[in-house]
Each structure stands twice: as C-alpha cells, then as structure tokens.
Amino acid sequence: MLKTVEEIQQAINDIDQKMKSSEGLAEKDHIILLLASLMEEESHGSPREVR
Amino acid sequence: MAAQEKSDKILSANNKKTIALIQLTRIGDLVQTLIACKPLREQHPDVRLILIARPQFYSGIKFLLDEVFDEIYSFDPKVLIQDNLDRSKEEVKRLVSRLSVENISALINCTYSRPSAYLCQLIKADHKLGPWYDEHNNLRINDPWSQFVYSNVLETTLNPFNLVDLFKKIIGIRAEEKSQVTKEPPHNSRAHKITIHPFASASRKQWKPSKWSEIIYKTLKDNPQVTITVLGSEKEKALADEMISKPTLKNLKHRIISKVGKTSIQDVYKLLKASDLFIGHDSLIGHLAALAGVQTLTVSLGSVRPTETTPYHANAYLLSPRTKCFPCKPNDHCDYFQCHSDISYQATSACINQLITTREISGDALEKNNSSFLIGAVDIYKSELNSESGFSLIKISTSPVSLADIYRKYYRIAWSFILDKKDLCTDFPELSSSTHKELYASLENIQQLYELNEFGKKYSRYILEEISSEAPKISKIKEFSHKIDEIDRLAELLSGANPYLGPIVNFYSVKKGNLKGDNIVQLAENSYLTYQEASNFCSVLHEFIEKNILQFKRSDDTATKPKSI
Numbered sequence: 177m178l179k180t181v182e183e184i185q186q187a188i189n190d191i192d193q194k195m196k197s198s199e200g201l202a203e204k205d206h207i208i209l210l211l212a213s214l215m216e217e218e219s220h221g222s223p224r225e226v227r
Numbered sequence: 228m229a230a231q232e233k234s235d236k237i238l239s240a241n242n243k244k245t246i247a248l249i250q251l252t253r254i255g256d257l258v259q260t261l262i263a264c265k266p267l268r269e270q271h272p273d274v275r276l277i278l279i280a281r282p283q284f285y286s287g288i289k290f291l292l293d294e295v296f297d298e299i300y301s302f303d304p305k306v307l308i309q310d311n312l313d314r315s316k317e318e319v320k321r322l323v324s325r326l327s328v329e330n331i332s333a334l335i336n337c338t339y340s341r342p343s344a345y346l347c348q349l350i351k352a353d354h355k356l357g358p359w360y361d362e363h364n365n366l367r368i369n370d371p372w373s374q375f376v377y378s379n380v381l382e383t384t385l386n387p388f389n390l391v392d393l394f395k396k397i398i399g400i401r402a403e404e405k406s407q408v409t410k411e412p413p414h415n416s417r418a419h420k421i422t423i424h425p426f427a428s429a430s431r432k433q434w435k436p437s438k439w440s441e442i443i444y445k446t447l448k449d450n451p452q453v454t455i456t457v458l459g460s461e462k463e464k465a466l467a468d469e470m471i472s473k474p475t476l477k478n479l480k481h482r483i484i485s486k487v488g489k490t491s492i493q494d495v496y497k498l499l500k501a502s503d504l505f506i507g508h509d510s511l512i513g514h515l516a517a518l519a520g521v522q523t524l525t526v527s528l529g530s531v532r533p534t535e536t537t538p539y540h541a542n543a544y545l546l547s548p549r550t551k552c553f554p555c556k557p558n559d560h561c562d563y564f565q566c567h568s569d570i571s572y573q574a575t576s577a578c579i580n581q582l583i584t585t586r587e588i589s590g591d592a593l594e595k596n597n598s599s600f601l602i603g604a605v606d607i608y609k610s611e612l613n614s615e616s617g618f619s620l621i622k623i624s625t626s627p628v629s630l631a632d633i634y635r636k637y638y639r640i641a642w643s644f645i646l647d648k649k650d651l652c653t654d655f656p657e658l659s660s661s662t663h664k665e666l667y668a669s670l671e672n673i674q675q676l677y678e679l680n681e682f683g684k685k686y687s688r689y690i691l692e693e694i695s696s697e698a699p700k701i702s703k704i705k706e707f708s709h710k711i712d713e714i715d716r717l718a719e720l721l722s723g724a725n726p727y728l729g730p731i732v733n734f735y736s737v738k739k740g741n742l743k744g745d746n747i748v749q750l751a752e753n754s755y756l757t758y759q760e761a762s763n764f765c766s767v768l769h770e771f772i773e774k775n776i777l778q779f780k781r782s783d784d785t786a787t788k789p790k791s792i
Contacts, residue, residue: 183312191364200362203349207319209364210345211308217342218304 184212244332245275246398249347249357251302251338253428254284254492255536256390258514260337261288261295262539263394268295270401277329279346287492291518300326302346323349337394339377356397368741371646372396378733384532384554385631385730387639391539392617396647417452418503418583422521424458424512425470429557431529431564433508436470438572443470445576447479450583456502458495458512459487504582513538524582526575528566530557533608534635539618543610544588546570546578549603549626569604573597578607590623602626616643616651627659633666634727637771645764658779666772672725673772676732677765679718683758686710690751704747711754715739731768735761 187208194201201209246267250260257280268276278285278296282303285292292299300322307322309315327350336347336357344366347359357373358366368374376393379386388396423443427433443455459467467487476483486498496515499505505516506524509531516523517538527533527547532554537545547553548569555561577597581588588609593602607624619639622628633656643649658666686707693703715736722732738757744750 180308180310180312180315187312195364198363201364204316206345206348206360207316209360210319210342210349211312211315213341213345214304215308217340218308 180211181215184208184215188212243273243275245277245329246333246335247277247279247326247329247331247350247352248398249279249302249334249336249338249343251279251281251340251343251346252284253511254288255428255511255514256337257284257288257292258511258518259390259536259539260394261292262514262518263391263398263400264295266395267398267400275329277331279326288515290493291496319349326350335398336373337397339381368737369743370397371738374737374741375642375646375734378737379730380535382733383726383729385634385638385727386532387534387619387635387642389537389539389618390535395617416586417450418522418586419452419454420456420502421446421453421504421506421579421583422456422458422499422502422516423505424507424510426459426463426466427508427510427528427531429529431555431557431561432510432531433528434526434567436466437473438567439470440473440476441572442575442579443483444473444475444479445572446579446583447476447482449576449580453583454482454484456484456498457487458490458498458507461488464488504579506579509533509536517543522582522586524578526570527554528570529553529561529564530555530559534620537608537610537618537620539610539612541610541612544578544582545608545610545620546575547606547608549606549629571601571604574601574605577602588623590625594625606632615649616653628656628662630662630665630727632656633658633662633775637768638730640771641764641767644767645760655775655778658775663776663779667776669725669727670769670772672721672728673765673769676718676721676728677762677769679714679721680735680758680762680765683711683714684755684762686714687751687755687758691748691755694748694751731761731764735764 187205191201191205191208194205248260248264250257260278264276267274275297276295277298277300278292279300279302282301285299289299302322307315307318309318331350331352333354333356334347334350334352336343336355336359339358344358344360347355347357348361356370358368358377361367368377372393376397380390380393423439425433425436425439447453447455457467457471464487467485471480471483471485486494490498492511492515495512496519499512499516499519499521502516502519502521504522504524505513506526507513507516508526508528513523513525517540520540522542522544523538523540524544524546525533525537527537527545533545533547537543548566550566550569552559553566574593574597577593578588581592588607590607593607602624603626605624606622606626606629608620609623611619611621613619616639622632636653636656640651640653643651689707690704693699693707718732719736722729735757739754742750742753742757744753
C-alpha cells in the first residue's frame with residue numbers, strides 16, 4: 177500500500193507538470209487522480225459526511 | 228459461459244436507452260436515490276437502468292435496489308486500491324471497460340465527491356449530468372439542478388427541497404400522479420406496534436440512551452396496548468442495553484422487544500412493514516419506513532437538515548428544535564448539545580401519545596394540554612406530497628415561523644420558477660413582528676445584490692462591445708474582466724453580511740464557473756445572461772418580501788387571512 181502511495185505521488189507530480197503546460201490530461205491521468213482521491217477519502221473513513 | 232450470457236444480455240439491452248447513476252455515498256442516500264428512481268422505472272419500463280455504488284452500502288438493500296435497477300456495478304475501494312499501482316490501474320480500467328459496453332445514453336452523478344467526479348470523467352456517455360472533471364482537471368457541472376445541489380445543499384441551510392425531489396429534478400423525472408404507497412392509518416384505530424430506532428450516524432444527531440428510556444417508559448405506561456420493538460446494529464448494542472436496562476423499565480420489559488444486532492436490513496424492512504408507527508432520528512431506517520409505507524415520527528438533531536432528509540412520504544411527522552444554531556455543520560465544535568435538550572421527552576411523548584390514539588398530531592391540542600415552556604422550544608411539521616411541487620414540510624405547531632423557514636418558502640417558489648419554469652401557488656408565510664422587521668431590513672441587501680448583478684451585465688456587455696469594435700484592445704477586455712471579478716467578490720461579501728442571500732450568490736457563482744462557450748464571445752454572452760437571471764431572481768425575491776410585508780401590515784390592521792402569492 178505504501179508503495180502504491182509513493183507511486184501515485186510521483187504520477188501526480190507528472191500530472192501537475194502537464195497541467196502547468198496547459199496540456200490536456202489523458203485517461204491514464206484521470207485514473208491516477210481517481211485512485212488518489214479515493215485513497216484520500218478512504219483514509220478519512222469512507223465516505224466523509226458532507227452534510 | 229456466464230460471461231457470454233451477460234454480454235449477450237447487455238447487447239440485447241443496448242437496443243433500449245441506458246441510464247446510469249453513480250451513487251457512492253451511504254445507504255441512506257442510496258435509499259433516497261432508489262425512491263427517486265422508482266417512478267422512472269414505472270414511467271419507462273423500457274429504459275435500462277444501472278447503478279454504480281459501493282458494495283459496503285448497496286449489499287444490504289440489494290433486495291430493494293433489484294426492483295428498480297437492471298444491473299448494479301460494484302465500485303469497491305478494496306478491489307480498486309491494490310498494493311501495486313499497475314494492478315490498481317488495471318482494476319479501474321476493467322470497471323470502466325465493462326461500463327463502456329453498456330453504451331450509456333445518460334450518466335448521472337448523484338454523489339458530490341472527487342472520486343465520483345473522476346469516475347464520471349472516465350465513463351463514456353452521450354450526456355453527463357452532475358459533477359465531472361474535464362480534460363484540464365476542472366470540475367464541471369453543466370445542469371442547473373446539479374449546480375443547485377452543489378451550491379445550496381452543501382453550503383447553506385436554506386435549501387427548500389427534499390433530496391429525493393432534487394435527484395428527481397436532476398434525472399428529469401416527471402412528478403408522480405399516484406404519488407404514494409403509504410398506507411393511510413385506519414381511522415379510530417389505535418397504534419399497537421411501535422418500532423423505534425434510537426440511533427444515528429453521529430452522536431450529535433442522536434439522544435443519549437437515558438432520554439429514550441424516559442420516552443419508552445412514558446409511552447408504555449400511558450398506552451397499555453402498545454409494544455415497542457427496538458432496532459439497531461451490532462455496534463449499537465451497548466447503548467441499547469443501557470437504554471433498556473433502566474430500573475424504571477423493569478416492570479415493562481415484557482413489552483419491549485430488542486432486535487438490536489439481531490437483524491439484517493431485509494428483516495428490518497419486514498418488521499417495519501408490520502408496524503403501525505416508526506419513531507427515530509434521521510437515519511437509513513426512517514427512509515426504509517417510508518418505503519415500507521409506515522407512519523414516521525423523526526426527531527431531528529445536530530447537523531440534520533429536516534427539509535432534505537425527512538422520510539419521503541405523505542405520512543411523516545417531524546420534531547426539530549428551535550435552537551438558534553440548529554442545524555449545525557458536521558464538523559462544528561459543540562460541547563453541550565443544546566438542541567438535544569430543547570426537544571423535551573415530555574413534548575415528544577405528547578406527540579407520540581397523539582399519534583397512538585388519533586394517528587395524527589394536532590398543534591392546537593398539544594398547546595392546550597401541555598406547558599408552552601415545553602412545546603414552545605419545538606417545531607412540529609407534517610409532510611405533504613404534491614404531484615406538482617413534490618415533498619414539503621408544513622408547520623403544525625403554533626410557535627412563530629422562523630426567518631429561515633420564511634426564506635425557504637420564498638426560495639422554493641423562486642427556484643421552481645427560475646429553474647423549472649413552474650409557477651407554484653402557495654400562501655404567503657405568516658410573519659411575526661420580529662420576522663417582519665428582519666425582512667424589511669433585508670430589502671436593502673437584496674436591492675444591493677440586484678445592482679451588483681446589473682453591473683455584471685454592464686461589464687459583460689462592454690466586453691462584447693470591445694470585441695466587436697474595429698480594433699479590440701486586450702487591455703480593455705482585461706480591465707472589464709477584472710471589474711467582473713470585483714463584482715463577484717462584493718456579492719460574496721454581501722452574502723457574508725446577510726447569509727439569507729447565500730443561496731443566490733452561491734448558485735450564480737457556480738453557474739458562472741461553468742459558463743458554456745468555446746470562445747470569449749460565447750462566454751461573455753453567457754456571462755451577461757447569467758447576471759440577467761440573477762437580477763431577475765433578486766427582483767422576484769424583493770417582490771415576494773414587499774408583498775408579504777404589505778399583506779402582514781394589512782392583516783395586522785384588519786386581521787384578514789393570508790392571501791396567495
């Protein structure tokens with residue numbers, strides 16, 4: 177799991193670079209962002225109550 | 228072989244339209260989504276309806292979901308998050324490619340979370356409703372009712388609509404003609420079997436066990452024919468034991484049946500169906516009771532917003548505290564839950580006794596037979612389901628209508644008119660001298676917000692004029708654009724000073740963030756139209772308040788009855 181977190185962090189850094197250069201994101205980038213947001217949500221006890 | 232059969236099933240189903248819903252939140256939200264989709268299934272049996280949900284939430288109510296949805300796709304974090312990134316990516320791709328075979332006509336994201344918006348981005352569909360991320364990682368919400376949910380349900384306490392109605396509005400489900408399955412309580416017959424669920428998802432939303440013990444004691448003592456079944460999950464067992472083991476209940480134990488930790492959700496549903504009355508806090512069980520068609524009495528506390536989550540049926544009663552800070556936000560710090568004390572066990576028992584004996588609550592009778600000190604701290608509502616306007620809560624207690632309730636009524640009419648082009652006919656809210664004074668003071672703020680929107684129109688028009696001039700200057704366009712930013716900041720400051728304007732400012736801020744258009748001309752045109760709509764909204768609200776104040780002054784003079792808007 178820890179390895180996955182590190183790999184995702186690295187992938188997100190690459191996505192940030194892409195976004196800075198106004199390049200559109202590809203499907204693989206959105207998959208990374210989905211996984212990152214899901215892991216963050218899970219770490220708060222899924223899913224956080226918003227209301 | 229099974230996979231082939233499934234693929235054939237999907238391919239044959241592809242001849243009909245497919246609507247997919249993403250609902251990744253808890254069971255209560257899933258039940259509300261299910262209630263919203265029921266009429267869609269009835270009105271369009273030919274549509275293929277699919278649901279994407281978390282198995283931890285849908286598995287318990289699959290027996291109900293299967294009646295409405297043709298297929299449920301599992302969005303399981305345990306499967307999607309693996310110990311290796313490549314495997315995690317493969318799992319997401321597998322889910323997305325299974326969904327791509329569905330040939331989805333409309334994908335509707337009913338969840339307002341980042342994972343759901345990214346999932347919505349990845350799934351191919353002809354139309355997308357609800358939040359999703361575009362290729363530049365900007366959150367997009369294109370349809371007005373999803374914009375409304377995003378800007379009002381999460382951010383203000385003045386949303387006048389039940390979540391079921393909001394899901395229906397997003398999906399585009401017509402109002403139901405035969406709206407309810409709730410069995411009408413038989414006249415002159417007392418309630419015998421009461422089911423209670425004295426728990427909720429957070430401690431701020433539920434009373435302590437000792438208060439429930441008092442209520443159980445009073446109900447059983449006053450009504451010798453009544454038995455009470457207590458529901459709850461395994462983790463609530465200790466609290467339930469504390470509640471039932473009070474010495475006062477010792478001689479009444481034979482009339483208390485505890486099913487806490489002993490039932491599946493399907494068992495709970497069967498128990499509810501056999502009940503005469505359900506009493507509980509805001510939780511999944513209340514929504515199940517509405518589905519089971521049993522009368523409900525909900526005690527709303529803490530961060531619960533009664534308008535949004537009261538069980539969706541025509542036979543719902545609700546008690547909510549008149550505490551100033553109610554409803555709070557889930558993360559607000561609170562050492563002493565004043566709202567828990569403001570609904571006394573005596574007031575609750577008085578309501579329960581009325582429901583047991585007459586199957587309804589009368590505000591007048593309550594006031595006549597109980598101390599105003601106890602009754603005055605509680606607002607009591609009865610639900611109303613209307614094929615035109617959906618679900619609403621009608622106040623039946625005689626305490627003055629709060630300013631928040633008055634605004635909710637205005638907003639209900641105004642949003643229905645602006646977003647649905649529906650003209651709701653309803654009475655003016657009744658004003659007291661204090662709400663009259665506050666409304667009168669609000670008129671100036673509404674006027675200011677109107678003027679800000681008129682400025683927004685003016686600068687959007689200037690941008691259009693500059694673009695269409697012979698030699699457009701980018702510096703001029705930037706200058707007007709900065710002015711527009713300034714106007715939006717001032718509108719936010721105004722809503723900070725008068726939170727009752729928050730719904731308008733928030734909604735049009737989200738709408739402006741999602742302007743349609745591929746070029747500056749289209750964006751400026753749509754900016755102009757959005758400010759125009761916001762101006763109209765302010766005019767409508769200003770007019771309501773002016774008329775209501777006038778009507779109050781007249782009725783104060785002549786004691787006439789309220790007239791319709």
